[in-house]
Amino acid sequence: MTDTAKLTAGGGETEYPVLAGSVGPDVVDIRKLYANTGMFTYDPGFTSTASCESGLTYIDGDEGVLLHRGYPIGQLAEQSSFMEVSYLLLNGELPSKDELESFSWTISRHTMLHEQLATFYRGFRRDAHPMAIMCGVVGALSAFYHDSTDITDPHQRMIASYRLIAKMPTIAAMAYKYSMGQPFLYPDNSLSYTGNFLRMTFGVPAEPYEVNPAVEKAMDRIFILHADHEQNASTSTVRLAGSSGANPFACIAAGIACLWGPAHGGANEAALNMLREIGRPERIPEYIARAKNKDDPFRLMGFGHRVYKNYDPRATVMQATVREVFESLKVSDPVFETALKLEEIALNDEYFIEKKLFPNVDFYSGVILSAIGFPTEMFTVLFALARTVGWVAQWNEMISDPAQKIGRPRQLYTGPTQRDYVPVEQR
Ligand code: CMC
Numbered sequence: 001m002t003d004t005a006k007l008t009a010g011g012g013e014t015e016y017p018v019l020a021g022s023v024g025p026d027v028v029d030i031r032k033l034y035a036n037t038g039m040f041t042y043d044p045g046f047t048s049t050a051s052c053e054s055g056l057t058y059i060d061g062d063e064g065v066l067l068h069r070g071y072p073i074g075q076l077a078e079q080s081s082f083m084e085v086s087y088l089l090l091n092g093e094l095p096s097k098d099e100l101e102s103f104s105w106t107i108s109r110h111t112m113l114h115e116q117l118a119t120f121y122r123g124f125r126r127d128a129h130p131m132a133i134m135c136g137v138v139g140a141l142s143a144f145y146h147d148s149t150d151i152t153d154p155h156q157r158m159i160a161s162y163r164l165i166a167k168m169p170t171i172a173a174m175a176y177k178y179s180m181g182q183p184f185l186y187p188d189n190s191l192s193y194t195g196n197f198l199r200m201t202f203g204v205p206a207e208p209y210e211v212n213p214a215v216e217k218a219m220d221r222i223f224i225l226h227a228d229h230e231q232n233a234s235t236s237t238v239r240l241a242g243s244s245g246a247n248p249f250a251c252i253a254a255g256i257a258c259l260w261g262p263a264h265g266g267a268n269e270a271a272l273n274m275l276r277e278i279g280r281p282e283r284i285p286e287y288i289a290r291a292k293n294k295d296d297p298f299r300l301m302g303f304g305h306r307v308y309k310n311y312d313p314r315a316t317v318m319q320a321t322v323r324e325v326f327e328s329l330k331v332s333d334p335v336f337e338t339a340l341k342l343e344e345i346a347l348n349d350e351y352f353i354e355k356k357l358f359p360n361v362d363f364y365s366g367v368i369l370s371a372i373g374f375p376t377e378m379f380t381v382l383f384a385l386a387r388t389v390g391w392v393a394q395w396n397e398m399i400s401d402p403a404q405k406i407g408r409p410r411q412l413y414t415g416p417t418q419r420d421y422v423p424v425e426q427r
Contacts, residue, residue, distance in 0.1 A: 010037035023058060040410045047306070050231075052239065053401065056089060056393055057230045064310035064358075068228060069093070077317045082223040082386070083107065083193050086165060089228055089393040104193065110166035111187035111196065113174070114144040121178045130175035130381045131260045137171050138164075139253035149247035151399055160248040161392040168385040169193065173200035176378055194220040197385075202373060214328030215372055218321050222368065225314045225361060226383050228390025230307070234259040238391045239398050240407040248395060255391045256384045262301070265362075265387070268379040271302030272335070272366030280334075281341040288342075292351045300346060302363030309356035318364035325368050336367050 003018040005028045014036040017029045027050045034040060043049045058067040066073040069088050076085055080094075083104045087095045095103060120140055124133050141163070142149055148160035174184050177200075185200045195211040198219060203209030229235070238255040242248070259265035278287050290298040305312060326332050343359050346352045369379050398404050 007033075007037070010039055012037075021053075024060065034410075040412070042412050045306075046231075046236075051236060051407070052231065052398065053403065054231070054394065054397060055092070056390070056397060057228045059230050059307050061305070061307035061309050064308060064313050066229070066313050073225065073313050074317060077221050077224050077314075080224065081192075082220045082227065085224050085227050086389040089389055090161065090396070107162055107166045107193065108187075108189040108196075110163045111170055111189060113167055113170050117141075117144065118174070118184060121174055121184075124178065126179060126181065128179070130172070130179060130377055131256065131266075131384070133175040133178065134171055134381055134384060135253050135256045135260070137175075138168075138256055139250055141167070142247045142249035145249070149249070151242075151245060151247065154400075157248070157396055157399060161396060164248065164252055164388050164392055168388045169197035170200060172378070172381045172385045173197060175381060176201050176374075179375075179377070192216065192220070194223060212328070214325065218325045218328075218368060219372065221317065221321055222365060222382065223386040225317060225365075226386035228387070228393065231394075233261070233264050234387065235391060235394050238395055242395045242398055243404065243407040248392065251395055252388060252391055255387070259384050259387065260380055265380045265383040267301050267360070268362040268365045268369070268383060269376045271362050272370060272376050272379070274301045275335045275338050275342070275366070278338055278342070281338055284338070284342050284345050288345060288349060292349075300342070300357070302360055302366075303346060303352070304355070304357040305360045308358060308360065311358045312360040314361035315359040315363055318361060318368065319359075322364050322367050322371075325371050329371060331371055333367060333371060335370075339364060339367060 003020075003026070004015045005018050007014050007016065014033075016032065018026045019029050020026050030041060041049070056069065058070075059065065068076060068085065069092055071080075071088070071094075076088075080088075084095060084100055086107075087100060087103045117137060117140065120137060121133065124136070145160070145163060148156045148163060150156045170187055177184050183205055185203050185205060187196050188199055189196065191199060191211060195216050198211055198216060199209045231239075234255040237258040238251045241251040241254040246254075262270045274287070278284060287298070287300070290296045291300045291303075322336055326336070343363070346357070351357075366376065366379055369382065370376070374382065
């Protein structure tokens with residue numbers, strides 16, 4: 001029998017079904033609360049609210065567990081590829097060899113951008129942040145691909161999803177090239193998804209470009225680590241935008257805009273900037289003291305998470321990947337030593353222990369991306385590129401869900417009560 005939750009409020013007692021997922025906390029279905037009691041729930045930041053039902057990603061924040069369709073992120077990062085994880089997120093199961101080949105081939109057939117979009121780039125200032133460019137260009141895709149904006153048609157939804165996954169590397173690389181004043185490179189579909197992206201970013205038409213397999217592997221792994229993360233702020237933004245029936249390109253542009261914030265995807269850029277500013281391990285205590293000072297808005301970037309109250313499993317893989325990249329590129333960066341020391345000091349500090357603040361995915365990713373050659377402004381762009389598959393998978397899941405409704409939260413109103421207008425001469 002289904003469990004129920006009883007609520008005594010509004011002068012009576014009402015009962016609400018308790019729904020159980022396959023794993024994780026149960027949820028109280030309060031959809032009838034307003035009809036029953038005339039009251040809303042109050043939950044700014046959705047700290048206790050499940051906004052939807054989903055079968056994609058599961059996180060146990062206390063245990064530091066992250067599963068995509070049931071598979072642990074560590075196993076996927078170690079043994080899988082970004083294309084395979086993309087297939088898994090979109091379709092629910094790991095592909096067979098043939099299915100993977102066919103999926104990768106299909107994605108590679110959508111890597112080119114409409115030629116007119118190159119003109120669009122030239123409208124931006126050369127020093128524009130690449131996230132601003134990406135947000136604009138992705139939003140503009142709906143003006144170029146009219147044949148995949150009918151969200152009621154599953155085929156069009158699929159084509160739009162493939163287009164978005166395939167074109168993001170081209171869009172991201174072009175944003176980078178534009179900021180450098182270098183010519184855009186067309187995709188090369190003989191390369192892997194990630195190899196092609198590296199070539200479009202770091203290659204130049206004047207010379208052949210050889211993809212470094214170690215960098216390709218590390219980059220692919222970084223994409224896997226960012227592919228999806230349950231109902232985070234940008235994914236919820238994509239779902240909310242999509243709930244009105246907006247086209248998929250507009251929804252993903254909304255997600256990119258949300259991701260840009262320093263509390264979310266922008267933290268990878270902010271974390272590396274912070275580590276560079278700290279500069280030397282001797283200065284760490286000063287920054288730890290600032291992070292703990294209530295009167296100082298400074299926070300340790302790359303630390304803390306709404307859901308993880310344990311080590312972010314993605315940060316574990318990230319830290320190991322830093323060492324691999326340094327080794328294969330035969331480089332080092334003192335910023336990594338600063339990061340390791342900062343982590344050690346923070347994890348032994350009462351403030352961080354008590355508040356359960358651990359390194360998150362963004363803490364080490366900047367160190368790797370910088371070693372590969374990306375400027376800090378590109379970091380969040382890479383996050384957006386990889387998260388696109390999660391966004392489109394979640395968006396598809398939402399559109400196919402019969403319980404889906406337009407997202408329309410209510411509020412606790414604390415403004416003035418009704419009053420009469422006073423003409424300006426009498427004020
Ligand atoms: N440095 C210092 N104190 C912190 C930090 C931090 N990085 N993060 C949280 N706290 C403190 C915060 O001041 C608060 O203290 P108190 O209870 O005394 O007011 C307490 O910990 C709880 O913080 P919160 O802001 O209420 O928690 P939240 O769940 O709303 O915020 C967060 C989560 C990720 C926005 C926050 O931890 C943060 O700002 N971290 C730095 C930015 C960052 O690294 N973001 C990337 C998140 S992972 C990638 C992604 O998913 O996008």
